[in-house]
Amino acid sequence: MERTMAQDPLELFKARPAHLGNRRITPPDATPPGQTQPSPRFDGREWLRNRKTWLIGIGLLIIVSGVIYLWQKFVPLKGIEFTNAQYADLTELRKLIPIVDGQKNMAEVEADSIIILVKKHPWVKDATASKGLNGILEVEITEKIPVLLVLNQDGVPQYYMDENGYPMNWVRGASFDVLPISGNIPRYQPGKKVPxxxxxxxxxxxxxxxxxxxxxxxxxxxxxxxxxxxxxxxxNQNIPPRIELGKNRFEDRLLTLKAFWNQSVLPYPQKNIREIDLRWEGQVVTNEQSEQK
Structure with missing residues (x-):
């Protein structure tokens, strides 16, 4: 059976051994009441070292900028390359930029001006331009996505139309899941909104x-x-129903068509609907043909 010795209650008040001293030990992060911590001493060598690092960095930046400037000053424009241009014709894109290879240095070529010129192409939505170290101006194209396909009276594609009403030349082989529209359509005028x-x-x-x-x-x-x-x-009808959309509010009317379709068309495939009129403020007027016995 172990025995434990009781702690002497006066032990805390006894004098410390000589090698420890009798002074009170204060933690390094504690400050006695009524006193303030001394401010850290200024380290001049550390300041000079940090300043030297900054000066070296600034100096290198100036040198690199100077080298790039001199390079652009003397390196001629060797060519222009277009990337991500799937439907925009590369020859037409190049014709929009009136700069002959070799006649201008890279420093004289303004990237912002090149972007403005390239965006005049019917298929270009946006573009970025960067100067390569080899003297090549690289232009990255972001193309538009059409929303309508305009057909002539014979059903032949004439041009696409973007969401802002600008025409986009029809490209053979292009495949977009967009609505075809025909009828009294204005002719193709690139760069101008459809009137x-x-x-x-x-x-x-x-x-x-x-x-x-x-x-x-x-x-x-x-x-x-x-x-x-x-x-x-x-x-499942021989003649699909005609849909009257009117002259405006097409988004609301097509949303109404979707709701009507789900509620009154799909559940009743035997119905023979000839016309769906959506021009009546959220109401749907239909013309149905009764089944003949």
């Missing part, structure tokens, strides 16, 4: 809608009186 308010509103609203809504429409037509009339996608 038709109904088409501009249609393009802007179509761009806001998801594919599952626009997929309800098979085709669109601009009538001479300015109305947009569509033809619905096939619903």
């Amino acid at each position: 038709n308010g109904t088409l501009l509103a249609l393009a802007q609203d179509i761009a806001k809608l998801p594919n599952q809504i626009t997929a309800l429409i098979a085709s669109l037509e601009l009538r001479p009186d300015g109305r947009i009339v569509g033809r619905a996608a096939s619903i």
Whole structure:
């Protein structure tokens, strides 16, 4: 059985051994009451060392900037390369930049001006330009995504249209899941918005809608009186229903069409709907053909 010795209650008040001294030991981070900690001493060598590091860094930056400036001053422009241009024709892009290779130094080529020129192409939404060390100006293209495909009276593609109403030249082999529109369509004028308010509103609203809504429409037509009339996608009928969209508020009307489609068309495939009129403030007026016995 172990025995423990009781601590002497007076042990705390006994004098310390000589080698420890009798003074009170204060932790290094504690400050006695009424006293303030002394401010740290100024280390001149550390300050000079930090300053020297900064000066060396600034000096290197100046040297590198000078080398780049001299390089751009004497290295001629050897060529222009375009990247990410899938549908924008490279030859047409190059023609937009009136700079002949070798006639200007890299320092004389302004990247911002090049971007402004390149964005004049119908397919270019945005661009960035950077100067390569080999004298090549690299231009990275961001292309537009069309929202409508304009057809002529014979159903032949004429041009695409972006969400802002600007025409984009039709490219053979291009494949976009967009709505085709025909009828009283203005001719192709690159760089200018389509001069038709109904088409501009249609393009802007179509761009806001998801594919599952626009997929309800098979085709669109601009009538001479300015109305947009569509033809619905096939619903097991010989003649898909005609859809009256009017002249404006296309986003709201197509959302109404989606709700009506889910509630009154898909559950009743036996219905023979000839016309769906969406021009009546959220209401849907239909023309159905009764089944003949």
